[in-house]
Amino acid sequence: MNFDVTEERGVILIILNGEMVGGPDATALSEKLHDLITDNKKKIMLDMSEVRWMNSSGLGILIGALNTIRKADGNLKLFGLTDKPRHLLKITQLDKVFDICQTKEEAIDQFV
Numbered sequence: 001m002n003f004d005v006t007e008e009r010g011v012i013l014i015i016l017n018g019e020m021v022g023g024p025d026a027t028a029l030s031e032k033l034h035d036l037i038t039d040n041k042k043k044i045m046l047d048m049s050e051v052r053w054m055n056s057s058g059l060g061i062l063i064g065a066l067n068t069i070r071k072a073d074g075n076l077k078l079f080g081l082t083d084k085p086r087h088l089l090k091i092t093q094l095d096k097v098f099d100i101c102q103t104k105e106e107a108i109d110q111f112v
Contacts, residue, residue: 001016001017001021001025001029001051001058002016002018002025003015003017003028003029003032003103004027004049005032006018007041008104008108009019009044009111009112010110010112011043011044011045011111012014012031012036012041012043012044012045013047013083013104013108014029014044014045014046014047015047015050015057016046016050016051016077017051018050018051018052019051019052019053019058020051020052020053020054020055020057020058020061020085021053021055021057021058021075021106022030022055022057022058022060022061023057023112025035025061025069026057026060026061028066028094028097029061029065029088030064030065030068030094033065033068033069034068035041037068037069037072037074042069042072042073042074042075043074043075043111044065044069044074044075044076044077045076045077045078045079045101045104046065046076046077046078046079046112047079047080048078048079048080048081048082048083048085049079049080049082050080051081051082051085052082052084053084054084054085054088055088058088059088059092059094062078062094063094064095064096065108065112066085066097066098067095071098072099075099076092076098076100077097077098077099077100077101077102077107077110077111078098078100078107079102079103079104080099080101080102080103080104080105081100
């Protein structure tokens with residue numbers, strides 16, 4: 001999994017790409033989130049439209065990100081979920097835990 005980070009209207013956008021399966025990529029994302037929170041960037045959205053596959057380790061990445069951000073009084077939104085990640089969130093009932101939006105614009109509007 002690779003990721004890029006940008007900012008739109010005061011909201012951090014992390015664009016994920018590839019497979020969310022844990023490993024060094026999870027560490028890199030976690031470190032980036034800690035850096036953002038240290039810089040007082042607490043409105044964060046994840047673009048999942050290019051995530052082709054996600055396993056239980058990928059779920060762990062998302063849960064870890066959510067916990068890190070919420071402990072810092074921030075918020076995390078997901079958008080652009082493809083079928084496989086959406087199905088995995090649904091069967092684990094984590095779709096009730098995460099704020100899931102259809103589009104980037106919807107996610108930004110919920111923050112501002």
